[in-house]
Amino acid sequence: MGRHPLLAVTGWLVAVAVATVVGLAAIRLIGDSITGTPGGCAAPGTSPRTSPHPRRRPPRRARRVPVRQPRPDGRHGGPRASRQFAVRGGSAVAECGPAGVWLVTWTPAPGYREGEVERGPGHEAKVRFVGPDGRAELKVRCSGGQPVLDD
Incomplete structure (x- = not known):
């Protein structure tokens, strides 16, 4: 086997390893932001807030009331001050x-x-x-x- 095919195989293996590491990092980053747990998965029967990872709890979300709900006076829509x-x-x-x-x-x-x-x-x-x-x-x-x- 010549030197060029060996170099090509080595380069291909390095490219696969780098792509795998980058892909796993991206999945972890996206999973953390979606579920609030490391790796993007919560343990069975738990929610992200009760994840088995107490140090990685998601921040408490502020209470927000939807703006599109009916107003207390019963009217919908329209400009409001x-x-x-x-x-x-x-x-x-x-x-x-x-x-x-x-x-x-x-x-x-x-x-x-x-x-x-x-x-x-x-x-x-x-x-x-x-x-x-x-x-x-x-x-x-x-x-x-x-x-x-x-x-």
Whole structure:
């Protein structure tokens, strides 16, 4: 056997090894982002949150309320006056309507969690975030048909 065929076989084997390593790394990366578990697979009978890998738990997802659901006043669609507010512990989006103010979504800041929530609709709506620096409350009301922070 000559030198050229041996070189070609060696090159082919190196290319296969590199492609395999790159493919496995891509599968692991994609699997982690989809399931939140190493390798993309959860143990039978477990969800990604109860994975047998406690150090690789996915981050807690913030509670989000779908924007397309019916509004508290029963109407759908149409332009609505909404505004986003933020405090040390998180943020929220509020809207004003005939029934009062209500929270559309709220998201705790990193290190904080959702505490008490009074979504509305009503005279005021509020969400409390609890974290390492204590509690942070975001309270809103309507003024002139627009959501505003209530001190």
